Amino acid sequence: MAKKEKEPKKKKKKVVVNKGISGAGTDYTVYILSPMQKLFAIAVGFAVGFAAAYIYYDNVTLGIVVGAIAGWKAIDIYRNKLFTQRQRELRLQFRDLLESLSNSYTVGMTASRAFHNAYSDMQTEHGKDAVITKELQLICAMHDGQGVEIKDMVNDFANRSGLDDVRSFASVYDVATDLGGDIAKVIRETRDMIGDKIEIELEIQTMVTGQKNQLTILAVMPLVIAFLTRSFTDGANPTLTLIVKTIALGMFVFAYWLGAKIVDVKV
DSSP states (O other), rough: OOOOOOOOOOOOOOOOOOTTTTTTTOOTOOOOOOOOEEEEEEEHHHHHHHHHHHHHHHHHHHHHHHHHHHHHHHHHHHHHHHHHHHHHHHHHHHHHHHHHHHHHHHHHHOOHHHHHHHHHHHHHHHOSSSSHHHHHHHHHHHHHHHOOOOHHHHHHHHHOOOOHHHHHHHHHOOOOOOOOOOHHHHHHHHHHHHHHHHHHHHHHHHHHHHHHHHHHHHHHHHHHHHHTTGGGGTTSOHHHHHHHHHHHHHHHHHHHHHHHHHHOOOO
16 A cells, blocks of 8 residues: 655634735734743743742742743743724724814815824824824825825835724715715715714723622632631642642633633723
8 A cells, every 4th residue: 555645734814914005003903922021921921831830839949830831932922912902092083083084075175185294183182103193104204205195105004904893984084085985974974983982881890890809719719718728738638639720720720711701891
């Protein structure tokens, strides 16, 4: 019988960053941590993992092992946290951008003037380092310096944003610009739609805040119980104690994970 050829190992997919037309845009669909941010995540993850394992098992070796695993996993956790935070900020700031554009188009400004005016408004409202301010700076610079049309830069931003609201607006804005539609009305309706979604999301988050706080408290309870009952295990079979603690911890982790999934409501 002929030997089966070994299947080639699947290579890990490389993250391809979309920098857009200008080559200097930000890809909001990915978040790349700096070396310092990675070190920070590892340090915090190791410290938390070591402390939790040592308190629960009263074993330095297990503490180091768990700390190392926690430090490695903390990189992804921290990256996802920063990614979610940036996406939330981008959506809120995009709503404010639409408010400024709506006012400018209503009084009859051209696209160029409207976006330059919005750039000034976003600088005042969110600061020069805000994500939406940098995007408007890029849009205006590409339009003024290289003659790229505003609608093309808006589409470019939408493709990099990772937000359905921005992509939907860019598509409608593109069509309205080509066909001479009521752009001010398009912007107002998009602004109102995003505003309604954000309000609903905030209401839901307020409703589940209490449950999230309870989950946070429950996350610490096994450590507190293990610390308070440490003296009760003196003289007990260490192997049996380790097995029982591990099973109990596994059940708790599963329950916590399930609870976190339930309260993680997305709009």
